[in-house]
Amino acid sequence: MDRALLNALFDEAVAKAQPELAVTRFLPAQPKGRTLVIGAGKASAQMAAALEKAWPGPIEGLVVTRYGYGQACERIEIVEAAHPVPDAAGLAAAKRIVDMVAGLSADDLVIALISGGGSSLLPAPADGLSFEDEQEINRQLLASGAPIGVMNLVRNQFSTIKGGRLAQAAYPAKVVTLVVSDVPGDDPALVASGPTLPLKGTRADARRFVELYRLDLPAAAIKLLASDENLAPQPDEAVFARNTSATIASAALSLEAAAALARQRGVESAILSDAIEGEAREVARVHAALAKEVAVRNRPFNKPVILLSGGETTVTLRGKGRGGRNGEFLLSLAIELDGVAGVTALAADTDGIDGSEDNAGAFVDGTSASRMRAAGIDPLAYLANNDAYTAFEAIGDLFVTGPTGTNVNDFRAILIR
Template sequence: MPPPDLLQHLFAAAIASAQPAQCVPPYLPRPEEVKGRLVVLGAGKASAAMAQVVEQHWPGLLSGLVVTRYGYQVPCQRIEVVQAAHPVPDAAGLHAAQRMLALAEGLTADDVVLALISGGGSALLPLPLPGITLQDKQAINRALLASGASIGEMNTVRRHLSAIKGGRLAAACHPARVITLLLSDVPGDHPADIASGPTVGDASTCADALAIVQRYGLQLPPPVLAALESGAGESIKPNDPRLATARTHLIAAPQQALEAAARVAQQHGIACHILSDAIEGEARDVGQVLAALALQVAQRGQPFQPPCVLLSGGETTVTLRSTPQTAGLGGRNVECLLAFTLATRGHPRIHALMGDTDGVDGGAEIAGACSGPHTLAQAFAQGLSPLAHLDGHDAHRFFQALGASVVTGPTLTNVNDFRAILILNK
């Protein structure tokens, strides 16, 4: 099988392992456990697909509302699906969050709320604290995305400026029992970081959020700064009595996606090594480190013997060196891949695929890209400057010009970045 085809098979296996149809049913409550109503509330890129699976498996009365990214809706009969913007929020997400809190009112101890939470929920539930506007939230999101902050840092700030995240949705559902099904897209799988934790307690504080703002030199509107400095944005803590009956289940995560891809590689007779499911850092720096490791394997047989595949996940970041207005069409995975490709310098036995398992990497409806021994030569033959595209955060256009983009369309799941490096022995 040609290396690009094998790498795409590995990527497809990772995505398939995290499909809601596979991972939701085992965690649904039994009908006899629900004395009152079952109300579904959810947010994230996978939330509509998760809701559809709930409908297919729940025999009794069912109602609710989920909000997903534009283009990620699937047909549901009993659960309403709303679409909103990601990664910069819009009014549709704000209104959906308001309606979600309204649905939480008046629930009883006999009722059960099934919370379907996946990556992307932070932007899709942009309900701000009183005194903070949607425009403020949009500006903060743009600043965080351009700052180079990690996803954990970004979501710490978001939790403390929200009227629904940071455990507030679960608190609003009290005294109903809340069962949260989490599909993780964050390094470390920390529940409070997945969609900024609308239904889980949060141990971080306003002071932590303010320190992150200061660390990255973010300029905040006065009402936002006041909410953090005064403590008005404090989140719901893990020991809050309103969360006493809440239960949380991690139903899919990057590690299981990498393991699924590893099984496919092994079926093709190629050894596979999972480096980590939680790699973070500047995308181009991660690409250079992975390139150094791939070259060591290819040239020295250390620490692994070729042929082999090196897999990793996590979430890198991109600090914009140009302004958002002048930055090109890029994403963290293709930026990592372009840096990797430059550093491997056309080595004849190194191939790679890097992409986002939700099908969207950065500013384009493109999951990622592939590169190989001939990528740089093809680029030079077309008059492309790889370094200029890297410095301009324009990696998608670079790989598009070479016909090397990986396009999946909406995958209806999200278990973060996927990186596969294939090193042949001849």
């Protein structure tokens, strides 16, 4: 029963973030000239389908999404490519999008449909860098444990499309960016590395982050980073003056919807934050400490209660196991909650895929760690090897949804009876 309730809250959070409901509320006015749709991300195909259905005039364009996340469209072409490490399909799609926006007039409109995952789906290496260099940069960032803002600022230094460069290429056409946010704090320029929205930050900042997170970048990337070439545009430049953006779905809205459903089901909830960052295993320890405080001392919230949180944790790779950041969070949580009665938790990625595996997340309760040990799994050893997927697979507690059509980052719910 408790797992069914947590599952229902996840479904409600995902439903609130569905592009079909959100896109139509933010339609821009029709232009005198052409309407061109571009986009990238795990929710971009669903955004394109919703826009195509609602748009009253001629429309054309190309949107790239992750393999398996496609959606049938009649006038907007959908291309699938690799995530989280870019591939040749994404490279070709990025080039086609840049070519599409070239030569537009001030009477034309570009609608950019941007969601999480777009960073790897639009690879476009700067001059002097190979495609393999960009792939390696992405791998380094994914393994670094750096927060999304840092990763995107670094990525932007090595791209011809990220950091507002795509909108710069579309000038003088007006660019309207619609964003399904998967980043803590919902800064639209951070989603998908902001292809149409310039990000604050300098080349010097990027160099400092590369040193801080000990990124072992390719030689060509180090050379570019030391120069003043391929600098990203800044937000106050004139080419962006007519452009607008709107965040049409976010973790905050989804958590509020889940909290409302919990109250309807007779359980109070507390939204801890929609913007939690940090190492997944450390974030789990904080959540576990709070859950145990409620379970044992009935403070700072009265039982029964559901603790809700969102955001984007990170994983610093130490081992060679399988699983994403939600699995890492949950395995750490299972260790901390070992033997604690009356606590059930679900953590999952709202796009339906945690990392590169087939699960969205998993369930945890006070028996999870002991059941793992009974199955021959040492939770501490598997956490050390970043192998949460195998641990939860062994006890049958993976949470599998398939692609959800949206992406507003992590969803975490802990029920304390």
